[in-house]
Amino acid sequence: MKLNRSASWFLLAFGVWSWVIWATFVKNLIKDGSGxxxxxxxxxTAYFWVHLLLAVTSFLLGTAVGVIGFRSVRALRREKA
Known part of the structure; x- marks a missing residue:
């Protein structure tokens, strides 16, 4: 399956975005002072564990999506050359 250039860049950007957002969330979760x-x-608490599990899952999915986007961008560049 081939992805077009914009879809490839979107997937790569989504993977990076996911890491930025969830890394910030985990940092704030660890420093939580609200109880x-x-x-x-x-x-x-259970709140901590559930949200940590959500973050880890999002890291894994963001990584997978980003890798697909990266490989697609790289393949498109090889095709062009």
Whole structure:
């Protein structure tokens, strides 16, 4: 299957965007002072674990989508040359 240039760049950009957004989210989750992510004793709550799992899943999916986009962009450049 071949992707066109704009679809390839979109997938690559989405992969990068996913990493930027979710890395920021995890950083903010770890520094949470509202009491949602950590209880009074400083232990992680269910909220923390669920959102960490969401972030890890998004990292994996963002990586997969970004790799597909990167490979497609690279293949299109090889075709052009």
């Amino acid at each position: 949602l992510a950590f209880d009074d004793a400083g232990d992680p």
